[in-house]
Amino acid sequence: MPFIDSVDKAHDAARRINDAFKAEGKRPIIFSTLIQAELSKIIEASNGMVMDLIHTFVIPLEQEFGVKSTHTVGRSHNIADSDDYKNRIEAINFSLAHDDGQSHKNLAMADVILVGVSRSGKTPTTLYLAMQYGIKAANYPLIPEDFERGKLPSGLLSFKDKIFGLSIAPDRLSEVRNERRPGSKYASLENCRYEINEAEAMMRREGIQWMSSTTKSIEEIATMILQEIKSDKRAY
Amino acid sequence: MPFIDSVDKAHDAARRINDAFKAEGKRPIIFSTLIQAELSKIIEASNGMVMDLIHTFVIPLEQEFGVKSTHTVGRSHNIADSDDYKNRIEAINFSLAHDDGQSHKNLAMADVILVGVSRSGKTPTTLYLAMQYGIKAANYPLIPEDFERGKLPSGLLSFKDKIFGLSIAPDRLSEVRNERRPGSKYASLENCRYEINEAEAMMRREGIQWMSSTTKSIEEIATMILQEIKSDKRAY
Structure with missing residues (x-):
């Protein structure tokens, strides 16, 4: 109440x-x-x-x-005027503009760039990081074309140190994709297995840190990413 | 820690x-x-x-x-499997797909539709409602063309009972818009005054509930909207 x-x-x-x-x-x-x-x-x-x-x-x-x-x-209600609050709103706008690889512009300003196959949990996590912590979080899908080329999307190559990967169990991914496009090749367990294998192999090859989102909530994934970012900053 | x-x-x-x-x-x-x-x-x-x-x-x-x-x-970490959690993710996807009047599709499924001039706080509020409460929240900008026609965007007319308006003080709006497009007509105090006047007049005329976002955080705006939705539901 x-x-x-x-x-x-x-x-x-x-x-x-x-x-x-x-x-x-x-x-x-x-x-x-x-x-x-x-x-x-x-x-x-x-x-x-x-x-x-x-x-x-x-x-x-x-x-x-x-x-x-x-x-x-009501003291907390003054937050709308604070710099912290403005940073959060700015981070939300940044994360929206950089959702799903929409824009390469200003990626240098991102605090973190999430990569992973379609439906691995990138978008909700970036929005949560922005909304809760004021983190400018971009996200980039890893798609079959990337796996054929065997390389990260070219726009990302110069930002490797702030890329963080999300993976997910193939059967869970298939379930989630089937809700969106029932019976499609995109959602098939075989295709999900292929994409996940390729994505994990690529992240390993490129030395990108990653975690599985299968049993984790966005809150938990975000907190773990935050720890990584912070400990990086501390190390500088 | x-x-x-x-x-x-x-x-x-x-x-x-x-x-x-x-x-x-x-x-x-x-x-x-x-x-x-x-x-x-x-x-x-x-x-x-x-x-x-x-x-x-x-x-x-x-x-x-x-x-x-x-x-x-770690009991709370099981939430990733719960229906509540799935609803939240679904609501985030819905709110993203219906951000800034992008889509008229499935508006009937929206729990709430926010309207207001550009930069009045609609997008962060809809995302917060989705992420925190699993509310499917669409948002629609009120633009000069709507004011010239003197009518709500036509796609919204059948959903008047779930429309909620956001307004904002003209000087604050001008400040926010100037950060985005410095010195533009769009950001000028005169234009902001005009748009806000027209938007508030339209909401009054159409009998739409609205509030000012000027000094409120997205958390507070969201809680107020939630109260309105709930008390409507209770009244049915």
Whole structure:
């Protein structure tokens, strides 16, 4: 229940908690991030079991820092003006413009370039990296023409140090592709096996770091890529 | 510091915490989400001030539910197989395919269609809605041709109930557009004022709900839109 910022809204929330308790006969578990003591008290007086995610930590933090919290609501909402926020929006625009090998322009500005066969998870991962961390992430598909030539797409050759590969289990890839183009050669297990074999062989040959996205969420893939980028930067 | 999943890595983390303490003369504040007691103990024995985001809440939850936590690491990583996760990936693909009025196809499947002038924040918001909530969000620019005709783009007329508008203060819009095309008519304050006036007049005339994105982050805009969608659904 977002935007609980008045006594009325807090009472309304407490009423809904109490209704749920009545209907289910069990205390609803409430995770609260309210910071105004007046509103917290109203929720705490309900029939819910309240886990206070803010005050639980704010009190020891106040002691540690020797400073009282101002308990001001909405401070995070100023982020729209910050440089960090602008970087994130800029990174989203960059990642969109460099999705699926659309543009070779400004690749020098990319923080990371993901490569992999079609449907290996590149696009959602680049968008997540941009949106969450402000990372300028381009992505490039590895396609059958690249495998025939036996070389990375030529636009990428000068950026090898920031290329990161994604692979995926052939049967999983076939499943995903079949949802998009059922029964196609593109989606067939045989073709998926061929593409994955070729892509992994190419990444090994070119010395590109890569990981399998088969059982990983975009959050997890992004965090792993971030670790690689950071540890590279640290090494410089 | 992600992926601390062994005694060695925990000791390494504790060492870095102790180094920071030595360098700064102040206890580093550690927010820990470790769930293995063995690893938590190593971090707690460091010179950091540890705020344990998991055990602080897990213990009362165990009591409330009458069930012991299995303290298993990595459970959230199974999400890549869940329907929720597939919906999110599908929503991202949908939102990309329907970015900036690219396609009229399957608009009936959209959960929400954002409209607004160029650079009012539609694209990042639709991607966030898709990525975070699995909402299929299309977006459509309102352009000078629409204002001359005095009508919404014709492809949208049958979907008025799921259209949501974004507006923005003219001076902020001019600032954002000037970053992209410095000194252009497109970015001029006069033109931005004209487009915003026309867009807001059109949304009012067509009875479209809208909000200003000027001081709001994409997280906040998305949460507000979500509230509108949900309360609509609840009303049916």
